[in-house]
Amino acid sequence: MATTQDISTGRTLNDRLAITRGVMNMFENWGLHAEEMMALLNLEGKARHFTQYRHNKPLPDTPDVMRRVEYLVRIDDALRTTYPSNPSMGKRWLRQRSHKFNKHSPLSMMIGDGEQGMIYVLSRLDCTFAWDQSGSKPSSRSLEC
Incomplete structure (x- = not known):
């Protein structure tokens, strides 16, 4: 039954399939190869088996995979x-080497450094994420306009 809920995560099979379709579309827009997709999600196996996620098989609903997603x-x-x-x-930016990434591309940082590489790349792109990561708290003065 497609609406059964996973007790550990609370996500239904339909939710998981929607997440998988979104991730696969994003990867396709980024022009990634199956090996790169698998590395980003930290999935084991052969690249040719990765196509199963394009055909109604949801990504593993593990904390590691969902955090990476x-x-x-x-x-x-x-x-x-x-x-x-x-x-x-965005597709070009991901493959462009940059001094911000020690002369590596953001994609190679994310693949090579795993989750920490993703955090590093995201903190360079999204200042609100970097702010949250720093543990900074807004002062009462900073709330004044």
Whole structure:
């Protein structure tokens, strides 16, 4: 039954399939290869088996995979706000080497450094994420306009 709920996460199969479709569309828009997709999600197996997620099989509903999905979706959102008039720029940005990433591309940082690489890339793209990560709290003065 497609609406049964996973007791540990509270996500239904339909929710999980929607998440999987969104992630696969995002990866496709980024022009990623199956090996890159698997590395970003920290999934084991053969690249050719990754196509099963395009055909109604949900991504694993593990904390590690879902955390990575959340970071990747936030990176995608930040790319959309950074380049609002050119949606294809995000795809290019991900592969462009930069001094901000020690002369590596953001994609290679995320693949090579895993979750920490995603956090690093996201903190460079989204200042609100970086602010939250720093543990900073707004002072009463900073709330004044």
